[in-house]
Amino acid sequence: MKPRLLQHLLENSAAQCPDKIALRHKNRTWTYAELWQKARNLGQGLRQRGVVRGDRVGICLDKSLEQVAAIFGALYADAAFVILNNVLRPEQMRHILQDCGVKLLITEEKYLGNIGATAAPPIYGAELNKILETPGKPTPHNISEDIANIIYTSGSTGLPKGIVLTHRNLIDGAEIVSAYLKITADEKILGLLPFNFDYGLNQLTAALYKGATLVLFQYFLPNSLLKILADEEITGLAAIPPIWTAVFGGKLAETSKLHLPQLRYITNSGGKLPVPIVQKIRATFPQADLYLMYGLTEAFRSTYLDPREVDRRPESIGKAIPNVEVEIINAAGQPCRPREIGELIHRGACIAKGYWNNPQKTAEVYRPNPLLPPENQFLETVVYSGDLVYKDEDGYLYFAGRKDNMIKTAGYRVSPTEVEEILLRLNGIQDAVVFGVADAELGYKIRAVVTLQTKISAEKIKEHCQTLAPPYLVPQEIFIADSFPLTASGKIDRTSIIEEYQAK
Structure with a gap:
């Protein structure tokens, strides 16, 4: 059957290879048949709890088999799924829940404090487990142009903005990327990136489309990544520049004795890779095709560099x-x-x-x-x-x-305005200007320049940001200025401030 809805990718593979392992996480596995049934069970349970066609279902779970079931369960309820990154602070989480009017929230008890009181009733723990085990067979009514997913990403003027993706968008992405990566049912793909990131979500959709196995993994340290590549005999690996630079740019990873003959392809997106890192990846994994890719969430994926051209045009x-x-x-x-x-x-x-x-x-x-x-x-x-x-x-x-002042750091698009608003919530900061500075590991690092009403140390300012914001919104560098120059109209002269502090 030609896929019309995103869940058809799962249905088709469950029909073709029901007993094949679809997902592996640590010592747990689900076959395609098991994943399909649990997704339908959850879809039925969501409908019984009032979810109707067009509603939004929030998902705030650690990377797990249940997180994948929640994604497809929402789709079987004819709803759109909205994944909340668990590194977000309460303010960002509540904004997302309120902005898109989440009807129900699938979560874990440990995140209830971060979420706080919202209009979306939570489903978690024993209730979630019971729904997953209660047989259901919902009949979807959506069409391919209905909303499947809303991905929240930083906007140029503050809090995250939701980008609306249809079933057709996500199916097209799975079909196109799996075609040029030559993905087959024999792959074991590492699910390293979060599913609230379009690049990470595509690892899931492409794997299910082709009937491959996705190994879920929460990245901590470079050597843990290298170990799972070997232990699970991973054939496909997608990562972002900060991960590659951690593996190849420092002393934390033991790559000299690395032997991964099964690794067939490697992809990078989410930011430009420094040429020395490209060369180290090629030298370490000479048998693997390296795909350097570019995309934006608004259009998912736009370009890729043919692996045969990487050595000739690494930039x-x-x-x-x-x-x-x-x-x-x-x-x-x-x-x-x-x-x-x-x-x-x-x-x-x-x-x-x-x-x-x-x-x-x-x-x-x-x-x-x-x-x-x-x-x-x-x-x-x-x-x-x-x-x-x-x-x-x-x-x-x-x-x-x-063209604009957005900062691409560690795979995230960061709004300077959002960081400035966080800084200005600390009593004693008068004004703040935030911008990006090129960085070999992060792509761009966040640099903040502030003026003060009362004396505060840069360390204290950073602690304040770490309390209110996820790590990717915390400035790596903070400069304290005596005063800010003004334009003729009396506004802060951002251009001259950035020019002065860009080279420091």
């Missing part, structure tokens, strides 16, 4: 993925010449619906295709990435930077 993000076209345009909306920097736009498959509850932001990013005749541009929507890119004479693309 490139490649060319468009199948069924997608990317173009680099200038300020006039015209295609750029080779080596001319412009904004990348994405057309074709995987384009999300827009931003939840935010028509203004949606209109800024999802726009009519400027390359069509003016009278017909409205017929097609493309994604304006906000990324500055150029192409070489052979059409290979290279990332040059961001």
Whole structure:
């Protein structure tokens, strides 16, 4: 059956290989048949608890077999799933729950304090286990254009914004990526990245689409990652720059004696890899194909570099993925010449619906295709990435930077405004300016410059941020200035401050 809904990926594999292991986590496994049945059981239980078509079901669970069942259980209830990263602080969690109006929340007792009092009743513990074991056979009514998932990512003006993905978006992503990665049912793919990250979620959907096995793993230290690669005979590994630099950029990992002949492919996304790290990956895993990929949550995946080109062009993000076209345009909306920097736009498959509850932001990013005749541009929507890119004479693309002030750090997009708001909640801070500085490990690190009303140490300011924010929102560097220069209109002159402190 051609998949029409995301859960059809699971259904098809359960029909073809019911007894094959779909998921492994530590010493536990579920077959495809078991996962399919538990997802349907949960879907039925959610419906019995009032979830109806179009509702949003929140999921705040540790990486586990149950987390995957919760994703597909929500879909069997004709709802959309919304995954809350458990590193978020209470304020961010409550914002997400309220912003998208979560109907029910599947969670663990240990997270109830972080979540606090919300309109979404929690399901956890014995109640969740009972639902998973109570037979159910719900009949879905959704179509492929219905919402399957809302992924929350930092916006340019503060709290996270929800990006709306349909069933078709997620199916297209699974089909396209599994095709160019040549994924088969024989793979054992490491589920290293969180499922609230589109790149991490794709490891799950691609594995289920192909009937492969996904090994769930919570990353802690480089050597633990290398050990599970060997112990589980992993064939497919996806990671982000901070993980690669931890493995190959420091003294924590023992890679000299590493022998992983079964590792067939490696992928990187979520930020640009430094060339020395690319070269170390190639030297350590010469038998593995290395795919350097680029994408944004608003359109999932845009480009990849063919592994045969990695040694020749290690800084490139490649060319468009199948069924997608990317173009680099200038300020006039015209295609750029080779080596001319412009904004990348994405057309074709995987384009999300827009931003939840935010028509203004949606209109800024999802726009009519400027390359069509003016009278017909409205017929097609493309994604304006906000990324500055150029192409070489052979059409290979290279990332040059961001148009806006978003900071890409450790695989996360961070809003300077959100970090500034956290800083300004500390009594004694008068003003704050936050920006990103290139960093070999993180992609970009967060640097903050503050002025004070009363004397506070940089260490105290960092402790304040660590109390209120998840680790990826905490500045790595904090500078204290006597005062901030102002523009002619009396506003803080952010440009001159960033120029002054960028080189420090």
